[in-house]
Amino acid sequence: MFDAASAYQNLRQRFREVSWLKSSSAILGWDQETYMPSGASDFRADQLSFLDGQAHRLGTAPEIGGWIKACEDHEFPDGSVELTNVKGWRRNYDREVKLPTDFVEELTRATSTGTHLWAEARKKSDFALFQPHLEKLMELQRRKADYWGWQACRYDALLDAYEPGARSAEISALFDEVGPQISALVGPATEKSRQTPEDLLKGHYPVAAQQAFNREVAEAFGFDFGAGRIDATNHPFCTSLGPKDIRLTTRYDEADFLSSLYGVLHECGHGLYEQGLSAEEWLLPAGEAVSLGIHESQSRLWENHVGGSTAFWEHWMPRAVHHFPHLAGLKPEDMAAAARRVSPSFIRVEADEVTYDLHIILRFTLERRIINGELAVKDIPAAWNELFEKLLGLKVPDAARGCLQDIHWSCGLVGYFATYTLGNLNASQLMHRARQDDAGLDAALAAGNYAPLLSWLREKVHRHGQRYLPQDLMRHATGHATQASHHLAHLRSKYL
């Protein structure tokens, strides 16, 4: 038996240790993507696997169960940091210890093989090469869901790992509302964006000038460069290496400065959330982001609602011209229009804001049916292509541009895709509410003053860590659980 105070201190110390190991891993991972020499990859894999194993071992030791129980018996006050942490620890601990060690090892091996086979299959655009292994991977996902336990539907168990408390029936209802309305929007929005010449921004954009401009904007948004930085990688990301060490990355194309700029604004949104979490409780549940769907709302809000507006370009045009003098003849509306181009395409990561959610809805629909046993893996290509044509009006030419394009399933990320669209819906809903709460918000944004918006997000979202479940956080911040209407209104107003 433990008294709750000492059990809590034991837990806090233990998970601080886990956070030191995990954040050390994160530093090694960041370095691997940014600066590591190519020859170092094998040894780096050994280092990472050891650190991750140590973190797992420390975080799942049997004594932890007793400590959590002692804390639960104590009943810390509602809304307290202690209760938030204890609930989070319980959630994570149960999730970890419910999986038998030999199952975790099998899963690790299967996903490691899976990513290699998938890469090979994608290269050859040959689904048959990947199919037998994908069957095994999906079977393992089903077993994982069963170990974790579920009520209404097996898929919910997987979803819950990325979006705590989410239920696929609810998400499905939202997506059923969103999908057809977005599909209907694609044609007119595409038509409208044809009015902007494709070569409008043609020119040379030196990397150094892009870096300077991106940094100016990120700094204006409120990103603290004393507690973060921006580097270059092949795939943009945001990673947290410590409470005052949030790193963004982007990639540079000297023919297209919008690509690195909007990459930075997106990752900056993630970074502002991370910089707004409690430093004291960092990487403990009270100081950790609540879900992927909320995290993505922050990146999409700064990227699309703030950065994608005409008001943004009205403010930033002079600075853009300062860094890229050949833009001098253009108007802010031109910039906004160029950033707002809509064109249905096959690849999710290249999709525009309007069509993006259709790519997600397709994946959510299929993987839910696979996990729930309503769709066989062998039938994925046909189902994919049929639904793609229905949603986006395009015939998928091959598996590489169809069901083999994403790495997610091969590395065990099933239940993850839905959070991208939840992020878009949440972003629109949060932005709508922020405008209601602060009548001066748009004037401030137009003046390049982002502090009022950031303060609102800090107050309503960032500072809470995992105090609320995601949908409770949305209710608390906006008065409602996630709704479709605000995002549909946003898309219509921005694109039509």
Next chain:
Amino acid sequence: MFDAASAYQNLRQRFREVSWLKSSSAILGWDQETYMPSGASDFRADQLSFLDGQAHRLGTAPEIGGWIKACEDHEFPDGSVELTNVKGWRRNYDREVKLPTDFVEELTRATSTGTHLWAEARKKSDFALFQPHLEKLMELQRRKADYWGWQACRYDALLDAYEPGARSAEISALFDEVGPQISALVGPATEKSRQTPEDLLKGHYPVAAQQAFNREVAEAFGFDFGAGRIDATNHPFCTSLGPKDIRLTTRYDEADFLSSLYGVLHECGHGLYEQGLSAEEWLLPAGEAVSLGIHESQSRLWENHVGGSTAFWEHWMPRAVHHFPHLAGLKPEDMAAAARRVSPSFIRVEADEVTYDLHIILRFTLERRIINGELAVKDIPAAWNELFEKLLGLKVPDAARGCLQDIHWSCGLVGYFATYTLGNLNASQLMHRARQDDAGLDAALAAGNYAPLLSWLREKVHRHGQRYLPQDLMRHATGHATQASHHLAHLRSKYL
């Protein structure tokens, strides 16, 4: 009881784990000096302290003693990787476990306080501020030596930690031979270098051009950029993050490209040694550098013997002019002369190649007397100033430019300084022998072909790891233990 084979495998696995932790620490340390945002330092200290503690705990666990004993009883063959590892593990393990835990904690606290007090005292140039604490630090060093054990003299125990097998009586004999002869050389060498105008290389040297030139030279020396890189830091260093991940740093002064160049050539020498160690046994004794005195010989050899020669500039002048066009009018001899300037000064880290060893001899002499109880800490300033004037002919104006200039004593590095001069002596002796072994060596170096020299060093030094004690390595490579004569001959031929 264990059989030797499984005991050896246990040890190997255990120390591989220690190497993953230590190299993860090294990555965090490298990041801290290169890219980490300023706000992250407190959390980084927590991460590092945790990783270092874990590595120490793993590497000193009681079961290790039994495994080592089982391996020793087995008697692995002379010269085998196994024997090298077992001997090294024994050496390190004994050193670690002989220190009681409360003593280690006291030492850690005292050196942590020590570096703060020292920085304060140096800033105010006030030795009295540091004296009481330095007395404590030196007393702790004496106790450490007693825990470790010693025969002829207490100071030997400390020396041995950096230079295994070294005895202060032998080093003292070498330094007694070297000191007066170098002192006699300073005047004429200073006089000679006055013939080269101080503003000979005056001009602007953009960082990007320095980086490009430094990289070309390091690549030509044989540094593998697929297994290493160069970044910028305030203080140049070389760090090993993995067997194929050796990182150098330098600092850039746009008024003086020689500073970053010779910084890179020095660290490149360290890096070539690290890249030449066994990847298979990396960070195990068979794949680890043998001593600081041998490590420094590699850096000084490439910096001073190769990079400091007129032949170097005869080959590289066209490339230097390519990167820095305003050098076009100069001759290779001018460049070599500018890089060879001698001028006695107070600060060790700014000293030229000729006077550098006099700074070291002074420190070695004083710290040996302190540890052996022949000099009181309160008498250090007077002793320092007197010996400095005798060796370098200058009156020390204040403690900041005298006995307070180095961080070493404050952070517990006693017995370390001698290895710098051992490195210089070893470098000259190795270079002398390499020339004897390969009559075409100088012609190759003059043609910018560094492969024969690197092969010789790989064969004679790098590949052995800790197979031999440093002096046995020198005998094996050159036929003799470290001698003074080759270095004195090198200095006379280069500077007179």
